Amino acid sequence: METTKKNKENKTRYALLGLLLEGKATGYELKKKMDSSLVYFWSESFGQIYPTLKQMEEEGLVQAEEQPVGDKIRYPYSITNKGRQVLREWLAIPPAAEIIRNELLLKLFFAQPQDKDTVLAHLSQQRLQNQSLQRTFEQLAETLQVSQQAGWIFRSLTLEYGLRAVRAELEWLTYAEREIAKLTMAR
């Protein structure tokens, strides 16, 4: 696959531009929005957000505003038409294959028979995390049902993805625990 294009492109900007479609917000507010809606498949740190916003302002993709609040100044950003266009163009590009780093699977892969109990503990922790995530998704689904505006369908599809992924992982956990139990019986 001889690709010349740089796959190293900063994607933080698109996440921020997308969030700014909903209205102006400060870097801090953008981070909060992200953590309440996108975290399950996308996250950014302040170390990425603030510099990216500044850079995008230089490029004319967003516009900052100085808003004095008491003794301090907030900098709410809003998306420009150029920003909207850049986001639209990016949306049309086929998404790059994700790179996954799953620490649980890595530990499992290197485990030996004597690590059985360790592995079972890891699986059990994973189950708890997934169950909690499942509840979060179910609550989000209820909230989403209420507000059926434009683009609603696509957002609900991302949520459905999360729900199915969690369910599949829980089923795998059950399978894995059972297989490891069998192992114990045999010896």
Add this chain to the structure above:
Amino acid sequence: METTKKNKENKTRYALLGLLLEGKATGYELKKKMDSSLVYFWSESFGQIYPTLKQMEEEGLVQAEEQPVGDKIRYPYSITNKGRQVLREWLAIPPAAEIIRNELLLKLFFAQPQDKDTVLAHLSQQRLQNQSLQRTFEQLAETLQVSQQAGWIFRSLTLEYGLRAVRAELEWLTYAEREIAKLTMAR
């Protein structure tokens, strides 16, 4: 959750140590091994592998050997007892929650009704990628069935995870395409 421990720990080393359990190998060979077995849930670049190997040698976790081959010198590394111990200790630590970055879902999340065709194209590409991955996993499963040595069960569980994840994603793709088709009917 007041955690003092640095979550910023280099994990490349553990992947390399794990691979070195199977026998000595050069950085290049380690990369190849990784790409043929772990890629589906873990990957590393040369930019990580070579410096990490050097660093681990200084710490006494691996041992380099100078092996002249014709005009050039290979540097096969082998794991030391200290390395084995460090790996074992890491295996016992509960895995950190993965951070996911799914570009497809991000694009979906920001999509508007007019992006319908773009989204369908992305989904269709995703389906092809998943189908190809599914075939790879099925072939790997057959290979794995043959060699049932120690630790075989854990490796087969990681493969089973992959198979189930791919299957779940394919089912979601079908669901998503159907939902978007409904949308078209309605207007």
Add this chain to the structure above:
DNA sequence: TGACGATATATCTTCTTGATATATCTTTGA
């Protein structure tokens, strides 16, 4: 013999994460 692809080591830049610093604002309880 030359071309090509695989082997092998290495470095650089950019991107990303997590930790930390600083300061103000808001809320809550003593």
Add this chain to the structure above:
DNA sequence: TCAAAGATATATCAAGAAGATATATCGTCA
């Protein structure tokens, strides 16, 4: 009413990771 705690807000740094690229040798096929 004062202090403490916690939320808001901006920012920077170090370490880690990804991707691109450079260099050179080896084996093999035409």
